[in-house]
Amino acid sequence: MQGRSWVITGASSGIGRAVAERAGQLGGNVVLAARRPDALAEVARRIEASGGQALVVAGDLTAADAPEALARAAVARFGAIHVWFNNAGVLPVGRFEEIPVEDNLRAVTVNLGGAVGGSHAALMRFRAQGHGVLLNMASVEARVPLAYHAAYAATTAGVLGLDMALRQEIRLAGLRDVRLVTIMPFTVDTPLWQHAANRAGRQPRGFPYDDPRAVADAIVWAALHAPSGEFPVGMKAQVASVLGQVAPGPSTWAAGRLMDRVQMRGAPAAPVGPGNLHAPIPGPTAIEGGMRGR
Ligand SMILES: NC(=O)c1ccc[n+]([C@@H]2O[C@H](COP(=O)([O-])OP(=O)(O)OC[C@H]3O[C@@H](n4cnc5c(N)ncnc54)[C@H](OP(=O)(O)O)[C@@H]3O)[C@@H](O)[C@H]2O)c1
Secondary structure: OOOOOEEEEEOOOOHHHHHHHHHHHHHEEEEEEEEEHHHHHHHHHHHHHHEEEEEEEEEEOOOHHHHHHHHHHEEEHHHOEEEEEOOOOOOOOOOHHHHHHHHHHHHHHHHHHHHHHHHHHHHHHHHHHHEEEEEEEOHHOOOOOOOOOHHHHHHHHHHHHHHHHHHHHHOOOOOOOOEEEEEEEEOOOOOOOHHHHOOOOOOOOOOOOHHHHHHHHHHHHHHHHOEEHHHHHHEEEEEHHHHHHOOOHHHHHHHHHHHHHHHHOOOOOOOOEEEOOOOOOOOOOOOOOOOOOO
């Protein structure tokens, strides 16, 4: 880890922030990307206080040339990129017909488009330098999609398909020291649930939440040790991923029933709106979302 360079998108809160801080504590050089510059500056301060080095590159990753600019900034500052983590993501929640189409399309642009652009920028560098680890954030929803998350679930399945094809290209190109790991967490207690577009009229919620710091440690482990492939994070994600493949009918039926109880039976809750989809909101910048305490 000492002296290794990381590029992490979505590093201003939640899982991305936790991975960035852990990489910094282990002596890594971390390039921090997201839209909220103040939040990124705070993460950079914590990394530098713990012995790592940090570079803030604030901006919207969907802007033209954003992934390339990020890669150029990383190489200019740290010389090489060892790990690139496409982690930024947004979540619209609600009945599909009640979510404005522009919210769902925005999730496609940020989540899947971000992985496409970031993977391109990273693999260009990895091919040139002959090594590198690409981590693409998906979700166990790629295997067991959830009701009221339709477009989000589709973006995670899109990332999984992207990665399956890219792994073939990496192998065909003979890039033996390039790995691509698809990260598939279960539900994690991060600010995602406050950031989500609430089109359900109820607080966006998941069910049994994992600790984001434990998830981040698993992702750092995956960057160092996991072979190319899918990486369901933790036992719940592993079981759900297997069930989604061997018994897709029953597992998605059960997931739908559970989501209906968790998401749609609670008390109505404001604010209804687009959350952080189209522009950052001054909301939480912490690693934890505080959902487990509720
Ligand atoms: N929490 C879960 O249960 C869970 C489960 C499985 C997978 N995931 C995935 O994990 C990833 C991280 O989510 P999280 O749970 O840590 O939630 P989070 O705290 O809301 O993190 C999302 C990050 O993405 C950034 N972001 C959003 N739109 C962006 C844009 N257009 N350009 C640049 N950055 C953008 C946000 O920062 P700014 O607002 O500052 O830009 C934030 O840093 C997401 O891809 C999510 O889908 C989460």
